[in-house]
Amino acid sequence: MQKVILVTGTSSGFGKQTVKLLSEAGHIVYGTVRKDPVQEGSVHQLKMDLTDNDSIVQAVNTVLQNEGRLDILINNAGMHTGGPVETSPVENIRLQMDSNFLGLVRITREVLPVMRKQGGGTIINFSSIGGLMGLPFQSFYSAGKFAIEGFSEALRMEVKQFNIRIVLINPGDFHTSNSANRRNFMAPTGPNDPYHEQFERTLGIIEKDEGNGWEPVILARKIVKIAESKNPRQRYIIASFEQKLAVALKHILPGKLFMMILADHYKIS
Numbered sequence: 001m002q003k004v005i006l007v008t009g010t011s012s013g014f015g016k017q018t019v020k021l022l023s024e025a026g027h028i029v030y031g032t033v034r035k036d037p038v039q040e041g042s043v044h045q046l047k048m049d050l051t052d053n054d055s056i057v058q059a060v061n062t063v064l065q066n067e068g069r070l071d072i073l074i075n076n077a078g079m080h081t082g083g084p085v086e087t088s089p090v091e092n093i094r095l096q097m098d099s100n101f102l103g104l105v106r107i108t109r110e111v112l113p114v115m116r117k118q119g120g121g122t123i124i125n126f127s128s129i130g131g132l133m134g135l136p137f138q139s140f141y142s143a144g145k146f147a148i149e150g151f152s153e154a155l156r157m158e159v160k161q162f163n164i165r166i167v168l169i170n171p172g173d174f175h176t177s178n179s180a181n182r183r184n185f186m187a188p189t190g191p192n193d194p195y196h197e198q199f200e201r202t203l204g205i206i207e208k209d210e211g212n213g214w215e216p217v218i219l220a221r222k223i224v225k226i227a228e229s230k231n232p233r234q235r236y237i238i239a240s241f242e243q244k245l246a247v248a249l250k251h252i253l254p255g256k257l258f259m260m261i262l263a264d265h266y267k268i269s
Contacts, residue, residue: 004028004067005227006060008050008107009077010043011035013176014126017220018074019043025224030063032077050077050103051095060110072227073111074124075104078144082186082203084195085139092186093140100144105151112159120163124226125152129172129239132247136266137195137202156234167232169223170247172239173213202266214240 005022009015010031019031023042030044037045044066048059063070078100081092108123115121130138131145149168156166189196219238226232237244250258262268 001228002026002028003071003227004030004063004069005072005074006030006032006063006070006111007074007076008032008048010045014171014174014216014219014223015076017216018076018223021217021220021224022227025228027227028067030059032059050106051098053106056103056107056110060107060114064114069118070111070114070121072122072124073107074126074223074227075107076126077103078126080138080141082137082141082206083189084137084193084199087189087193087195088140088186096140097144097147100141101147101151104148108155112164115164116159116162120165122165122167122227122232123155124167124169124223126169126171127152129170129237129243129247132170133250133262135206136263136268137199138206165232166234167226168235169219169226170235170237170239171219172237172243173209174216174219175211175213176216198268202268205266 005027007015007019007022007029008031010019011033015031019029020041020043023029028044029042030046032046032048034047034049037047039045046059046062048055050056060070079096081088081096083092104125108125111121111123115123125148127148128141128145130142131149134142134146152166152168159166189199193199222236222238226236237247239247246262249261253261
């Protein structure tokens with residue numbers, strides 16, 4: 001069955017691959033980008049910035065004016081910061097939370113009345129493995145993803161009566177532009193920063209893990225299956241065996257022991 005789908009953040013990575021495969025599967029697909037959109041295939045590109053509420057309203061209204069309905073919203077867009085909690089610039093922290101969490105809330109609130117009136121729909125929210133465990137020197141990224149977790153779990157119960165499904169996606173490490181983009185929003189740590197040596201050591205491991213991660217198309221194929229499912233699960237952890245094991249161990253092991261394992265991986269001395 002053909003569905004009308006809106007995907008945020010489609011200029012690269014997960015979003016770009018997802019809209020391509022959804023369109024090839026025969027769905028009516030709209031993707032959002034922050035810069036001037038460039039038409040690619042049958043995907044309808046819209047200009048939208050999650051920190052600009054007017055652009056969110058305009059994007060959703062465009063879909064409704066053209067199609068008359070919206071079956072699926074995929075909240076993929078986001079950004080990454082990195083750095084120590086103590087020395088990270090406040091403007092980076094604010095942008096991280098405004099983009100990854102508040103932006104997701106804004107567009108969800110814009111879409112909910114539409115889905116409620118049409119009798120149902122599906123909202124797929126991108127969290128992360130970093131939304132299930134705090135990651136060193138990615139504290140504000142993890143905080144934003146933790147917020148998405150709680151928001152989604154609460155929202156799921158609120159909208160159940162309207163046949164609106166809320167699905168959480170927890171990707172592990174994937175080979176995307178995250179590493180390069182993060183370096184644009186990192187604390188300017190230097191020799192005078194008390195966290196400098198540890199930060200550089202841990203950042204190297206983070207970027208190596210991402211560089212060795214899966215290709216985005218693997219996740220995109222899974223998203224297509226979820227979008228076409230009549231009864232999707234509440235959560236999908238799309239990650240390596242080791243990362244899925246880490247999620248399980250966090251729930252099983254004492255907190256101190258799990259932290260020791262995680263700290264050892266990231267060479268936290």
